[in-house]
Amino acid sequence: MDARRLAILEALGVEVLALRAPAGAAARATPADATLDRSRSESGASESVAAGASQTPNLCIVCAHGVRRDARLARLFAQITRALALDPSGADWLEADAAGTLPAPPAVPAYLVLGAGIASALGAQLSTAQQNAAVIAVSADVASLSGGAAGKRALWQVLKPIARRLAAERV
Numbered sequence: 001m002d003a004r005r006l007a008i009l010e011a012l013g014v015e016v017l018a019l020r021a022p023a024g025a026a027a028r029a030t031p032a033d034a035t036l037d038r039s040r041s042e043s044g045a046s047e048s049v050a051a052g053a054s055q056t057p058n059l060c061i062v063c064a065h066g067v068r069r070d071a072r073l074a075r076l077f078a079q080i081t082r083a084l085a086l087d088p089s090g091a092d093w094l095e096a097d098a099a100g101t102l103p104a105p106p107a108v109p110a111y112l113v114l115g116a117g118i119a120s121a122l123g124a125q126l127s128t129a130q131q132n133a134a135v136i137a138v139s140a141d142v143a144s145l146s147g148g149a150a151g152k153r154a155l156w157q158v159l160k161p162i163a164r165r166l167a168a169e170r171v
Contacts, residue, residue, distance in 0.1 A: 057092035063114040064123050065096050067142050110135045110162045135165040
């Protein structure tokens with residue numbers, strides 16, 4: 001798109017988005033690309049702002065006592081955040097103590113509860129307004145997640161509503 005068209009669209013209040021270029025395309029950038037990048041930075045939509053926005057947790061993963069430190073599940077937990085397009089700091093962990101009680105959960109748009117037994121403890125900590133506003137997905141117990149393919153398939157099905165909600169939050 002040429003600079004004249006970009007200026008007209010900008011005057012109309014239309015934000016022009018461009019597809020990401022493949023790696024190595026920076027050398028082939030056109031003057032229109034430079035105009036587009038300049039207009040984005042002037043409008044305040046810089047990448048640093050977007051990166052700063054991702055630092056606040058969008059997901060709270062709730063688990064029983066000692067589950068997060070289980071080395072057998074570390075890879076699975078990393079895959080959960082990756083599947084939801086979150087960096088590891090985009091998910092906040094909430095672990096129950098030995099008695100099964102949870103600390104006060106943060107206000108986030110989505111909660112993933114690992115194990116049905118701990119879901120009632122989370123429900124007791126959240127207000128009715130928080131429960132209505134958030135997506136709360138409850139997976140099977142953690143023992144079945146590491147057991148085989150069926151448990152992992154069930155987990156990915158549980159993650160779908162969370163992924164939809166987080167995608168809506170990004171838009």
